[in-house]
Amino acid sequence: MVGQGSVKHNSRAFNAKNTDPERSHLNITYCHENIKAVFHELFDEALKRYNDKQTRADRKIEDYYEKIRSSKQEKPFHEIILQVGNKDDMSAESEDGQLAAAVLDEYMRGFQERNPQLRVFSAHLHMDEATPHLHIDFVPFTTGSKRGLDTRVSLKQALAAQGFKGGTRGDTEWSQWVRSEKEQLAAVMERHGIEWEDKGTHDKHLSVMDYKKEQRAKEIAELEAVKAKKQGQVEQQERRLKELAPAVRNMEQLAAQFSDDPEGILPEPGPLESAKSYREKKAKPLLAKIVKVLRSVYRAYLDLKSDLAHLQGQYNRAVSRCNSFSARLDDVLDENKALRGTVADFERIKRAFGPEEVERAVEDVKRREAAEKEQRKAKRKFSQGAR
Numbered sequence: 001m002v003g004q005g006s007v008k009h010n011s012r013a014f015n016a017k018n019t020d021p022e023r024s025h026l027n028i029t030y031c032h033e034n035i036k037a038v039f040h041e042l043f044d045e046a047l048k049r050y051n052d053k054q055t056r057a058d059r060k061i062e063d064y065y066e067k068i069r070s071s072k073q074e075k076p077f078h079e080i081i082l083q084v085g086n087k088d089d090m091s092a093e094s095e096d097g098q099l100a101a102a103v104l105d106e107y108m109r110g111f112q113e114r115n116p117q118l119r120v121f122s123a124h125l126h127m128d129e130a131t132p133h134l135h136i137d138f139v140p141f142t143t144g145s146k147r148g149l150d151t152r153v154s155l156k157q158a159l160a161a162q163g164f165k166g167g168t169r170g171d172t173e174w175s176q177w178v179r180s181e182k183e184q185l186a187a188v189m190e191r192h193g194i195e196w197e198d199k200g201t202h203d204k205h206l207s208v209m210d211y212k213k214e215q216r217a218k219e220i221a222e223l224e225a226v227k228a229k230k231q232g233q234v235e236q237q238e239r240r241l242k243e244l245a246p247a248v249r250n251m252e253q254l255a256a257q258f259s260d261d262p263e264g265i266l267p268e269p270g271p272l273e274s275a276k277s278y279r280e281k282k283a284k285p286l287l288a289k290i291v292k293v294l295r296s297v298y299r300a301y302l303d304l305k306s307d308l309a310h311l312q313g314q315y316n317r318a319v320s321r322c323n324s325f326s327a328r329l330d331d332v333l334d335e336n337k338a339l340r341g342t343v344a345d346f347e348r349i350k351r352a353f354g355p356e357e358v359e360r361a362v363e364d365v366k367r368r369e370a371a372e373k374e375q376r377k378a379k380r381k382f383s384q385g386a387r
Helices: 021-026 035-053 064-069 095-109 155-161 173-191 208-258 275-353 355-386
Strands: 028-032 078-083 118-126 133-142
Touching (some): 095 118, 095 173, 133 155, 155 173, 208 275
């Protein structure tokens, strides 16, 4: 997974509520350096060469870290999070959890050598949560650049220098590197007797805002699919109604014709034909046929009319559901738009105050809220006990 990165959380400068402080001594810290010191180490010489070339003071860069931190193109550092199994099959407190930790430890010890353009400054193996997992924070850099600093921050160019050449939007330098690192981890797992079941999951480690945004996007997609299905049902009912309408009209016309005065459709009597003969041989048989056909036609007419009414009801209900889904979809789209604005504001705050400071503030608020919740719970219990 890819994380926003919280070095203070990873180093346990503070403990989140999903950690067990009694097991924190089992965590492994591979490195924990100040990122600003790492920036000085990597870029100070290049920054001096760049500034020496500038003839205008306003084009000089005073603090390269602050420039990158406020940049929209690059981030000061990136974080990846690796885990083998889950809390059900690799619980941190089980023997299998110890095996997962050994796999992650071996993987970590070869990471920097494999990735010379990704300067690792913070790396921690956590054993005080449900499942052992590894946080690796690194600064991606490239050398020999023709623009800006000759040594500068660039994830794309850092990975390209390591041999990962992006081709298409779905096959970027990053996606190729992720696949390669997964294969490295799988190889370590195999050496420890663990087979990798590739589930094809590489979702980002989402913040709460991002998670809500993603959930709304999924809901929108589901609603769109349901709406399309309902619309298809409506169109199908409309076609059936159009097919039945002529048949019903024909039945009405036929029924009207056979409802005319029978005298108008009786054949003329033959020459010298007696009334009895005419009645028995022509009139009665014809009238019997007419009555039989009329009853059959009328039954068919009633059946068709009933089907038409039933279909009309189905059609009306389908239209109503379709309209209801359309209204819900509009609400979700509005909510999603508002969430995107909230996420954008949150990113602005992080750029203004720094991601670590914002993360610390958020954790402080969460702790206060948890404490207030416990106080309210204790107060309710006291009140119930008093009664």
